[in-house]
Amino acid sequence: MDPIIEQLRGKVIASCQAYMGEPLRHPETMAQMARACELGGAGGIRCQGLSDIAAIKGRTEVPVIGIWKEGHEGVYITPTLRHARACVMAGADIVAVDATDRPRPDGKTLEDTVLPLKEEGVLVMADCATIEDIRHAFAIGCDIASTTLSHPGAAIDCGMADGPDVELVRQAVSEFPDKPVICEGRVHTPADAKAAMDAGAWAVVVGTAITHPTSITSWFVEAASK
Numbered sequence: 001m002d003p004i005i006e007q008l009r010g011k012v013i014a015s016c017q018a019y020m021g022e023p024l025r026h027p028e029t030m031a032q033m034a035r036a037c038e039l040g041g042a043g044g045i046r047c048q049g050l051s052d053i054a055a056i057k058g059r060t061e062v063p064v065i066g067i068w069k070e071g072h073e074g075v076y077i078t079p080t081l082r083h084a085r086a087c088v089m090a091g092a093d094i095v096a097v098d099a100t101d102r103p104r105p106d107g108k109t110l111e112d113t114v115l116p117l118k119e120e121g122v123l124v125m126a127d128c129a130t131i132e133d134i135r136h137a138f139a140i141g142c143d144i145a146s147t148t149l150s151h152p153g154a155a156i157d158c159g160m161a162d163g164p165d166v167e168l169v170r171q172a173v174s175e176f177p178d179k180p181v182i183c184e185g186r187v188h189t190p191a192d193a194k195a196a197m198d199a200g201a202w203a204v205v206v207g208t209a210i211t212h213p214t215s216i217t218s219w220f221v222e223a224a225s226k
């Protein structure tokens, strides 16, 4: 196992992302956020955009999973080889790519995107929606598979009660006991994180519940107004 991936075993990875037009969207702000998460024990950081990757690499010691999102629909998480290579150049230790079977904006396949990266020695995390995606991702040499895309329309517009796809983790781990399967998406509470780890997850990525104060505030506001 690659030492960087080994380093992530059993860890909480904090996803530090601010979305277009949001008040916290600034590389320095995200670097401060990432450092704060590291001080809280995060064993890795996931972040979006070349400037954020570079800023966070300069401020933290833990492995950084880089993505570059372009667009909002279909394949938007590191959709092409060009995006992935740029994340590597910006300093990402691992690059996460959309690993669903949906059409990609450059008309290439997932293999077309991942194989050159593997030849270049890049660690690739496959953001998956289904068990079929996870099987395919490992078959073509992705290093890590995650449940990131298992809930369509996920991202930040979900309520606090929606939990992670622990069942998908369990199934993937039973099929690939020696491979790193990461639980990502809607891990909103420490109990969710524990459930994911108990299901065999290699690590758990927590975004919104740690680093997106607008969503967290809205959860409290909603609860308080009932």
Ligand SMILES: CC(=O)N[C@H](C=O)[C@@H](O)[C@H](O)[C@H](O)COP(=O)(O)O
Binding pocket: 015, 017, 067, 077, 148, 149, 153, 154, 155, 156, 184, 185, 186, 187, 205, 206, 207, 208, 209
């Ligand atoms: C679907 C999609 O675009 N997910 C993105 C992937 O990087 C992020 O918007 C999420 O915040 C991240 O996956 C962590 O998930 P959560 O914020 O639910 O803990």
